[in-house]
Each structure stands twice: as C-alpha cells, then as structure tokens.
Amino acid sequence: MIKLAIDIMGGDFAPLAIIEGVKLALRRYEDLEVVLYGDEEIIKQHLQPSPRITIENAPGKIDMGEKDPIGEIRRNRNTSLVRAFQAVKERKVDGAVTAGPTQGTIAAAHLIIRRIPGMKRVALCPILPNLGGKNRLLLDVGANLELRPEHLLQLAQYASVFAREVWGIQKPGVGLMNIGTEPGKGRELEKEAYELLSHDPNITFLGNIESKELFSTPCDILVTDGFTGNMIMKSSEGVAKAVGVFFKQEIKSHLCNKIGYLFMKKTFRRFKKKLSPDEVGGANLFGVDGVVVKAHGSSDAYTFSNAINQARMIVSGNVVEKMKAIIGEAAKEEGTVE
Amino acid sequence: MIKLAIDIMGGDFAPLAIIEGVKLALRRYEDLEVVLYGDEEIIKQHLQPSPRITIENAPGKIDMGEKDPIGEIRRNRNTSLVRAFQAVKERKVDGAVTAGPTQGTIAAAHLIIRRIPGMKRVALCPILPNLGGKNRLLLDVGANLELRPEHLLQLAQYASVFAREVWGIQKPGVGLMNIGTEPGKGRELEKEAYELLSHDPNITFLGNIESKELFSTPCDILVTDGFTGNMIMKSSEGVAKAVGVFFKQEIKSHLCNKIGYLFMKKTFRRFKKKLSPDEVGGANLFGVDGVVVKAHGSSDAYTFSNAINQARMIVSGNVVEKMKAIIGEAAKEEGTVE
Numbered sequence: 273m274i275k276l277a278i279d280i281m282g283g284d285f286a287p288l289a290i291i292e293g294v295k296l297a298l299r300r301y302e303d304l305e306v307v308l309y310g311d312e313e314i315i316k317q318h319l320q321p322s323p324r325i326t327i328e329n330a331p332g333k334i335d336m337g338e339k340d341p342i343g344e345i346r347r348n349r350n351t352s353l354v355r356a357f358q359a360v361k362e363r364k365v366d367g368a369v370t371a372g373p374t375q376g377t378i379a380a381a382h383l384i385i386r387r388i389p390g391m392k393r394v395a396l397c398p399i400l401p402n403l404g405g406k407n408r409l410l411l412d413v414g415a416n417l418e419l420r421p422e423h424l425l426q427l428a429q430y431a432s433v434f435a436r437e438v439w440g441i442q443k444p445g446v447g448l449m450n451i452g453t454e455p456g457k458g459r460e461l462e463k464e465a466y467e468l469l470s471h472d473p474n475i476t477f478l479g480n481i482e483s484k485e486l487f488s489t490p491c492d493i494l495v496t497d498g499f500t501g502n503m504i505m506k507s508s509e510g511v512a513k514a515v516g517v518f519f520k521q522e523i524k525s526h527l528c529n530k531i532g533y534l535f536m537k538k539t540f541r542r543f544k545k546k547l548s549p550d551e552v553g554g555a556n557l558f559g560v561d562g563v564v565v566k567a568h569g570s571s572d573a574y575t576f577s578n579a580i581n582q583a584r585m586i587v588s589g590n591v592v593e594k595m596k597a598i599i600g601e602a603a604k605e606e607g608t609v610e
Numbered sequence: 611m612i613k614l615a616i617d618i619m620g621g622d623f624a625p626l627a628i629i630e631g632v633k634l635a636l637r638r639y640e641d642l643e644v645v646l647y648g649d650e651e652i653i654k655q656h657l658q659p660s661p662r663i664t665i666e667n668a669p670g671k672i673d674m675g676e677k678d679p680i681g682e683i684r685r686n687r688n689t690s691l692v693r694a695f696q697a698v699k700e701r702k703v704d705g706a707v708t709a710g711p712t713q714g715t716i717a718a719a720h721l722i723i724r725r726i727p728g729m730k731r732v733a734l735c736p737i738l739p740n741l742g743g744k745n746r747l748l749l750d751v752g753a754n755l756e757l758r759p760e761h762l763l764q765l766a767q768y769a770s771v772f773a774r775e776v777w778g779i780q781k782p783g784v785g786l787m788n789i790g791t792e793p794g795k796g797r798e799l800e801k802e803a804y805e806l807l808s809h810d811p812n813i814t815f816l817g818n819i820e821s822k823e824l825f826s827t828p829c830d831i832l833v834t835d836g837f838t839g840n841m842i843m844k845s846s847e848g849v850a851k852a853v854g855v856f857f858k859q860e861i862k863s864h865l866c867n868k869i870g871y872l873f874m875k876k877t878f879r880r881f882k883k884k885l886s887p888d889e890v891g892g893a894n895l896f897g898v899d900g901v902v903v904k905a906h907g908s909s910d911a912y913t914f915s916n917a918i919n920q921a922r923m924i925v926s927g928n929v930v931e932k933m934k935a936i937i938g939e940a941a942k943e944e945g946t947v948e
Contacts, residue, residue, distance in 0.1 A: 403853070529877050
C-alpha cells in the first residue's frame with residue numbers, strides 16, 4: 273500500500289473539492305491509503321470512515337496572501353500543510369499532496385522536510401500540457417530565481433529519474449532552454465551548463481532548445497533557471513488563454529461560427545482539456561527528502577485526484593531513493609560528501 | 611517625402627519578395643521614396659523606373675548562417691545591408707528596412723550607424739500579435755543577453771516615445787516583466803528597475819506584469835532583459851504553432867470537424883492572421899542613431915510592405931530626435947554628457 277498525507281485545507285475550493293478528490297482517488301487507486309490533515313469535523317461530515325482513511329485534526333491553513341510564509345510556518349505548527357509535511361519528515365507517510373499556495377509550500381517543504389543531503393537546490397517542476405502529443409517536464413519554474421550550472425545538472429538528473437521511473441522512458445532526453453540551438457549560445461549560465469550536461473553519464477543531453485520548440489521538441493525534460501522557467505510557463509498560459517478568449521468571442525458574434533462550433537464542439541473541448549493544467553495533476557517539488565506534489569490552487573476533485581496519482585507514481589517508482597544513489601555516486605567521485 | 615534605404619538581398623525569399631514588397635509600399639504610401647541596395651540587374655528586371663526609386667548596385671549579402679557577422683561586415687563593405695546602413699549613417703536616407711539575419715542586422719547597425727550618444731544599449735523590439743485586440747511592444751528580445759536596471763529605463767523611455775508618436779497613445783503604459791505582480795518580486799534586476807521605472811517622469815509605469823498577462827495586460831510596453839524577452843516571445847510562437855497543428859490534425863481526421871471548419875473558415879483565417887507576425891511588419895531596432903526596422907526573415911511582399919510602413923511611421927513621428935531630447939535632459943540633470 274502507498275500512504276499519502278493530504279492537505280485538506282489548501283486550495284481555492286478547499287476543503288470540499290479536496291475531500292471529493294480524495295474519495296475519487298481512493299476509488300481509482302486500490303493501493304492507496306490516506307492520512308487527511310484538516311478540520312476534523314468537516315472531513316467527517318463528508319467522508320465515510322474506512323480503514324484506508326486516517327483523519328488528523330489540523331484546521332489551520334496558510335493564507336494565499338501570506339507575506340511571510342516562513343514566519344507563518346514557524347509560528348503555527350498546527351496548519352494542515354505543516355502537519356502533512358511533518359508526517360513526511362517522520363516517515364509516517366510516503367509522500368504529501370497539497371493545493372496550497374506555491375511559495376508557502378516550497379518554504380514549508382524546505383523548513384520541515386528539508387533537502388536531500390547533497391542536493392543543492394529544490395525545484396518546482398510542472399508537467400507541460402501535452403499539446404504536441406507528448407508530456408514534458410519543465411524545471412525550475414520558480415523555486416529559485418537564479419541557479420548555477422551545477423544546479424541545472426542536478427535538476428536534470430532528478431527529472432531524468434522521474435521520467436524513467438514514472439513514465440517508463442528509458443533514456444529521457446534533456447534540453448537546455450536557450451536563445452539559439454548552437455553550442456556557445458546564451459549567458460554564462462547556459463554556456464557552462466551546456467558543458468556539464470554534455471558530459472554527464474546520468475542523463476541524455478539533446479542540446480539547446482529554443483522556447484518556440486516547447487511543444488514540438490523531442491526532449492522529455494527542459495531545464496532552465498526559475499525566473500526564465502516561470503516566464504516560459506506563464507507565457508504559454510497567456511497565449512492559451514488569449515486563444516480561448518478569441519474563439520469564444522468569435523463563436524458568439526457570428527451565426528456561421530455558432531453552427532461551425534456545433535460540429536466542432538468535441539474538438540474545442542478536447543483542445544481546452546489538452547491545454548488545461550488539470551489533466552497533469554500538479555507540479556513536482558524535486559529535491560526535498562520526500563515526495564511532494566503541489567496541485568493547482570484551483571484544483572477541483574478530478575484535478576486533485578490526478579495530483580494524488582502523481583505522488584503515488586513517484587512513490588512507487590522510488591524516485592527519491594534513486595536520486596539519492598546518483599548524488600551518493602557523484603559525492604564519491606568528488607571525494608566529498610556534502 | 612520620406613526616403614528609405616531598402617536591403618533587397620536579405621530575407622528567405624529575397625530578392626523577389628522584397629522587390630514586390632517595395633512595389634506594394636510605393637503604391638500604398640505616396641509620400642515614400644526608396645533607395646534600393648542589391649543586385650542591380652535583378653532589380654531592373656522586375657521594377658519599372660520611377661523618380662521615386664534609386665538603385666544602388668550592392669549584390670553581396672550576409673549569410674544567415676554567418677558565424678562571425680562582425681568580421682563579415684568589416685570584410686565586405688559592399689553587401690546590400692552594409693550599404694543601406696551606410697546611407698542611414700550619412701543621412702542620405704531617413705531610415706532602413708531589412709529582412710536579413712537578426713544578429714547580422716544588430717551587429718551592422720552597431721558598427722555602422724552606431725548608438726545614439728548617451729544611449730546605453732540597443733534593443734530589438736517586436737510588436738506582439740494583437741490577439742487581445744491591442745498592440746504591445748516587447749523589448750529587449752535578444753540584442754542583449756543581460757541588461758542593467760538603467761538600461762531597462764532607457765528602453766522604456768524609447769518605447770514610450772514610439773508608442774506616443776507612432777501609435778498616438780498619449781500616456782503609454784509600461785510594464786516590467788516579472789514572476790509576480792507585487793513590488794519587491796524578482797531578481798535584483800527587477801527590484802532595482804521597479805524603483806527606477808516608478809520615479810521616471812518620461813514614462814507611465816504600471817508595475818510588474820506576469821507573462822500570463824502578455825495578451826491581456828493594459829500595458830502598451832513590456833520591458834525585460836534580452837534573454838527573458840527572447841524566451842517569452844518564442845514561447846508564444848511555440849504555443850501558437852502547436853495550436854495550429856492541433857486544429858489542422860483535428861480538422862483532417864473527423865468529418866464533423868471538416869464540416870465545422872467550412873462554417874468557421876473565416877474565423878480560423880482571422881486567427882491565423884492575428885497570430886501571424888506578418889501583420890505587424892517587423893521588429894524595431896531601438897537605440898541606434900537612425901531608424902532601422904528588421905522585417906521577418908520569412909517576409910513575403912505584404913509583410914515587407916508593412917515593415918516599410920513601420921519605418922515610415924517612425925521617421926514621420928520623429929522618434930529618434932525625440933528620444934535624443936530625453937537623453938539630453940537626463941544628461942543635464944546628471945551633470946554629465948556621456
């Protein structure tokens with residue numbers, strides 16, 4: 273059985289959407305057990321008791337608008353998020369899933385679960401919409417504003433373990449986001465990272481990737497610093513949103529389009545679904561010493577159940593331990609253990 | 611009359627598409643005169659003589675794949691691009707338009723036309739597709755990999771002059787691309803640039819803009835460093851391309867969609883046109899001491915005529931001289947003239 277801690281109070285539609293998501297996940301995945309952190313009374317009202325469900329009363333939550341998440345986490349150890357992460361730290365569960373605020377989640381994971389020894393940075397790693405018929409990881413998208421070449425290498429190694437163990441891709445391709453495809457392009461960061469990535473035996477490096485290839489590159493993994501990654505990810509969101517608005521207006525304004533839409537309804541729905549972050553579950557938090565999946569703040573039950581499944585797959589792929597082995601090898605080679 | 615130097619040899623479909631673009635522009639804009647730099651024989655074969663056309667024989671061109679554009683420019687002063695820019699430098703024309711390679715164009719503009727005295731950096735500034743019903747400038751998208759806060763300020767000033775004089779927007783809104791909207795977000799670059807932009811009397815600063823707002827922000831101008839700008843712009847291209855591929859495949863594969871497409875054909879065409887870079891003409895090269903518009907490499911006649919019009923509007927708006935006045939004022943205040 274795989275046992276996951278669930279933050280019931282995080283997310284725009286928490287706690288109800290999260291509780292429904294848990295129910296759905298329990299139906300979908302028979303090997304799943306959950307420990308729910310949140311307002312016990314509310315949870316009990318909406319959930320039948322089951323040997324696969326444990327409830328821990330932790331009604332507090334970290335606000336989205338919280339300006340000082342670190343202080344908030346330190347002051348209030350009884351929030352649902354903090355309690356869920358403590359369970360990960362104490363190995364009472366195999367991993368945790370939350371739809372709480374991104375920066376709060378990253379800060380709490382750092383403070384409570386802590387980084388894997390030897391792992392230099394933590395990264396937020398969403399799965400890109402598979403518009404081109406293929407899933408891709410993009411990292412970092414905002415856990416760090418700036419990264420050094422050796423950080424990008426470690427993140428590429430981590431993401432490669434994920435793609436291998438969770439997606440079953442034997443040799444996942446790694447691309448370095450850059451302003452041109454030729455070697456030697458980019459800032460010092462990209463030039464040095466290119467060298468490191470080229471010579472690492474743990475990854476399959478496919479070179480520099482321009483962001484116009486985001487949905488057509490053969491790469492499974494795209495690495496960049498957190499500022500750039502955030503810009504790339506949100507630009508894609510922006511265009512997708514604008515495309516949606518355009519078609520909506522057009523369909524409303526002409527009879528011909530209304531008729532056409534009736535014929536193409538399924539395609540438009542598929543399009544919306546493909547671009548929706550709901551399908552992929554959530555963003556991975558790579559680098560902390562445990563499995564953490566950050567579901568979208570706007571998660572509904574279906575989305576949240578996908579995020580739960582993502583955590584479940586990472587646990588069953590033993591991703592964290594396999595990354596630890598790579599870090600251990602690297603430390604041995606360098607003759608140092610950080 | 612407005613007199614523009616045209617690089618006939620630059621561009622994927624040069625020289626013929628460029629010559630046709632010139633013809634179209636001459637028909638559309640009666641105040642336009644052109645000096646054409648390129649292979650005289652070919653030009654004469656395809657163009658009727660006219661008092662509004664001067665031909666200067668300069669058959670050489672800078673290759674797209676040229677690895678050392680600076681060396682190439684220095685070695686071969688008779689390329690069409692170099693000759694066109696020399697005409698700008700010598701004030702024989704009011705500006706220049708080329709569809710040649712981007713880095714070659716930037717290098718040649720630097721070397722031959724040179725920066726406006728006191729202008730610290732040159733920037734490449736495309737006009738974003740007006741998917742949201744509004745034109746917006748994004749800069750820098752690749753003339754510089756890294757920029758300092760004071761560079762972003764100057765670029766915001768320059769773009770504001772453009773938006774005022776060319777688009778007639780009295781108080782163009784300036785946004786700073788960032789990973790969050792609150793002040794204090796971002797790297798040191800963004801934090802310091804936020805301060806500078808907030809207090810400058812020459813611009814209307816609207817704060818930090820996330821890239822998901824690219825096509826919905828009220829801003830007319832979006833500033834960022836060249837690496838980030840390049841990533842943002844090309845991500846948008848990537849999504850737009852992927853959306854196009856998706857619908858194309860869908861329409862092919864189901865009869866229902868084929869019928870729907872027939873009803874929505876005009877809308878799909880409008881969509882394609884809206885996302886096409888052809889409509890906006892080209893990217894501005896801000897900061898050199900003259901008007902330079904870089905048309906897309908894949909320009910056809912229509913696109914190129916739009917790029918010519920863009921240069922024409924910048925000339926008639928007297929943008930370069932107005933920016934010089936702002937730089938002069940700033941230098942006086944600082945008590946220095948760079």
